[in-house]
Structure formats: structure tokens, C-alpha cells
Amino acid sequence: MSEKRYLARSTAIASRAMGDELMIMSATNSTLFTLNEIAMLIWEAADGATPLEDIVTGRICAEYDVKPEVAMTEAEKLVAELVGHGLLLVSREPIESLTRNS
Amino acid sequence: MSSLGAEMNAKALRLGIPLSVQLDLTYRCNERCVHCYLDHTDHGEMTTGEIKELLGQMADAGVFYLTISGGEILMRRDLFEILEYARARTFCIKLKTNGILIRAKEAQRIRSLGVESVQISIYSHRPEIHDAITKMPGSLRQSIDAMRLLRSHGLHVIIANVLMVQNLRDHTGVRALATELGAQYTLDPTITPMMDGNRSILSLNVDEAALREVFRNEALVGNVEEFCAPPQSVDDSALDSLPCSAGHTACYVSPYGEVYPCVQFPLPCGNVRRMKFVDIWRDSPQLKEVRGITLRDMPACSACMHSSTCTRCPGLAYLEGNMRGPSLQDCEKSYARTGIPSENLKVRRASPQSLRPLKLVQIQSLQLATEIL
Numbered sequence: 005m006s007e008k009r010y011l012a013r014s015t016a017i018a019s020r021a022m023g024d025e026l027m028i029m030s031a032t033n034s035t036l037f038t039l040n041e042i043a044m045l046i047w048e049a050a051d052g053a054t055p056l057e058d059i060v061t062g063r064i065c066a067e068y069d070v071k072p073e074v075a076m077t078e079a080e081k082l083v084a085e086l087v088g089h090g091l092l093l094v095s096r097e098p099i100e101s102l103t104r105n106s
Numbered sequence: 107m108s109s110l111g112a113e114m115n116a117k118a119l120r121l122g123i124p125l126s127v128q129l130d131l132t133y134r135c136n137e138r139c140v141h142c143y144l145d146h147t148d149h150g151e152m153t154t155g156e157i158k159e160l161l162g163q164m165a166d167a168g169v170f171y172l173t174i175s176g177g178e179i180l181m182r183r184d185l186f187e188i189l190e191y192a193r194a195r196t197f198c199i200k201l202k203t204n205g206i207l208i209r210a211k212e213a214q215r216i217r218s219l220g221v222e223s224v225q226i227s228i229y230s231h232r233p234e235i236h237d238a239i240t241k242m243p244g245s246l247r248q249s250i251d252a253m254r255l256l257r258s259h260g261l262h263v264i265i266a267n268v269l270m271v272q273n274l275r276d277h278t279g280v281r282a283l284a285t286e287l288g289a290q291y292t293l294d295p296t297i298t299p300m301m302d303g304n305r306s307i308l309s310l311n312v313d314e315a316a317l318r319e320v321f322r323n324e325a326l327v328g329n330v331e332e333f334c335a336p337p338q339s340v341d342d343s344a345l346d347s348l349p350c351s352a353g354h355t356a357c358y359v360s361p362y363g364e365v366y367p368c369v370q371f372p373l374p375c376g377n378v379r380r381m382k383f384v385d386i387w388r389d390s391p392q393l394k395e396v397r398g399i400t401l402r403d404m405p406a407c408s409a410c411m412h413s414s415t416c417t418r419c420p421g422l423a424y425l426e427g428n429m430r431g432p433s434l435q436d437c438e439k440s441y442a443r444t445g446i447p448s449e450n451l452k453v454r455r456a457s458p459q460s461l462r463p464l465k466l467v468q469i470q471s472l473q474l475a476t477e478i479l
Contacts, residue, residue, distance in 0.1 A: 016220040017196065018170065018220070018222070022125075022168060027170055034222055036110050
């Protein structure tokens, strides 16, 4: 079984970029979040077909001067928080867009 | 508002972003509330295509909070098509409706569209009072049924309770109803003039004694001593404060495409049927004028002891004839709250004068455009 983790944005959210931040609101409990530039990279790459591992090595480490293991630890923390609030879905298999409603 | 929400609002102000927009889809309604400020005749509402185009422009301009209201929004057959498009453009969607046309199917669709909240106006817990205000027999029962359905789907429901002479004693009952339904309760003690400037409905406002009693109700205002405390003197820096978000981080769009600073501030700033939304937001001379007004620019209010605590609405001031002037309705509220008359109230009581209705152009501008075409 693949150990990759595929990320997909929930469709039951509101979001809007404001300058260098992204505002996101959960539709289930109206909690407001903001994502900084690096977190936005993960968010925008969470298309259901790109594993977290590829996002970290291919996007974050490629654009920022950060060690892969450090980037992965921070990315995992962010993903866990977003999953906990129902904003992001994680799966061991690619996620189809139609199944993203939470 | 959460501290993060306040932070985002401050950032939107710095960047000149229209963070919140109220979009009225229609002024048509299946109720005829006695205090309503709208003309319910359809003078040529925006089409589905026009609204979707507008939503796209608003999303690109940075609008995040989108309040969809009316009239009664479910009178529009394309409502859910519009809401689905708004969802696709990731707005935080809030709805205002009387709920009368909400059945199980509509409640389910509203839930599936991730709507943040649904606000429903309830005037009394007693059907004979509520239905007399809406002029729609059975409307209270239908609105309550709608709220139960929405709540059963886990939706955040807000009961808006507008206070007037007819329902003066019923806010306790409406609050109890909100608690029973698991809904949030808000009280609005202000009847506002009609959008065309007609002030006749202001006679429905409760009197000073009633307002004083409301402002001393701990269940409504929290800490009464704090809420009703005499005003404190303000330092000079407070004179540079902005009156509210209208025109700064928020605006309003009518069913006919007219952009105003706020639904309660019907100063025409441009029409999205003729100009791009972002161009109106950035370049409208009227919005620029509104943005330039601080407390310092208000001769009567800047010298008033209530300046730091008054709830002055610039829209109500505009409807009284001067957007840099005081709002008598807010002067009366400050007096009911603190027992201390504002400078404006002292002057008005010394020499009473009736307010001239302001002749507004909300509908006329569209009619003129139609004639030219």
C-alpha cells in the first residue's frame, strides 16, 4: 500500500486571499483561520491528486530554504490542524472531487 | 467578532478591500411588514447572469462575507443557482429570509451549500402580534417551522427581533423562543426611514421611556452600569476615528445594481450594470467622500460629549439630510441610555422642527437609464 498521503480541500469552506494571507472559514462551525504564504502553498496544492510528500519536496523545499524533514514536520502539523477543523481531507488514495463535501 | 476577524477587518481597511457586501436580490416579498423600508414593486431586478457576473467581480475584488437578502430571497426562482455559484466562488454566505418558503428540501440544500447562517425576523412569540406586523396570517408558524428545519440540519439560525410599538412587551417571549430553538437572538430597537426618504414609519418607534427600559434590561445589554454609564471625555486622536465600516470595508448592492455604502445609507455610488464593481469601489466620488469623513468633520458630533460612545449611523444622518450631521435617532438612544442629552438633542428640543424628507433617486436612476436605451 502506498504510504503517500493525498490532500484535498473541503468544498464546505469559504476562503479569500487578502494580500499575502488566505482567510478560510469552516462552514460547520464558522471558525476563521488565516494561512501564511507557505501554508497557502500546501492549501492550493491540495487538489486530491498530489501527495503531501510531493508538495513538501516539490513546492516548499524548492521555493524556501528549509530542510525537507523540518518542512515535513511543520506541514504535518498544519495538515493535522486543518483536518481537525474539517477544512482538509487526507487519504492514502487520490481523492475524487465529488466526495469532498464534509 | 473574533480577534482574528477584527485583525482581518483592520487589514482590509488598510488595503482598501471590500470585505463584506450585502446583496439584495429582490425587493419583492411575500410579507408586508408595517415597518418595512422597501418599495416591493419590481422595477427591473438584475438577471441571473448579471448577478453571477457581479459575484465573480466581487470575489475578484476580495469580498469574503456575502449577505444575501431582500425583500424575500426565496421569491427568486434562481436563488439556489445563485447560491451554488456563490459557493463555487468560496464566499462566506449569510442569508436573510422570513423562512416562509423553506421546506425540507430547501433546508437540506441550504445545509449542503455550507451557508454560514440564516437570519429570520421574528416580531413576537404571539401569532396575533407577529402576523399583524407581517400582514401575513400564519407567518409566525411558518417561520418557526422553517427555523426548526434549519436547526435540525445543524444550521446557525439568528432571530432578528425589531422593536416597535406593537411588540414592545414581547422581546422576552421571542428570546425564550430563540432559546427553545437553539437560535441566536438579536434585538434592534430602531425603525429606519424608507429608502426613498419617507419618514412616516418612524412613528412605529418605541418612545423614550420604553427605550430606557430596554437599555436597562440586563438580559439584553449585559452589564447595565457599563452600558448606561455617562460618556467620558475624548482625546483629540479619537476625532480621527471612522464612523463605521460602510464604504470602508463594506457596501451594499440593490436588486437594480445600485451600490450604496450600506443598505441603511442609500447614497447612490454607481451601478454595476454600467460599471465594474471594483471600479465603483475604488473610484466612486461618493464613496471617496464617505471615506474622507471622520468624527472631526462632523461639527455637531465632534463637540458632543457622547462622541466616544454614540452609535451614530451615518446612513440615518444622511437620511436626515446631512451625512456629516447628527442622527437624531441615535441622539435619542444616547439619551435613553445615559440620561444626558446630546448637543443636537438640546438644540432640537429648544426649537423643534420637522425633518424634511430627503428625495432620493434609488429607483429613478434605473428608469432614466431605461429611457435612454
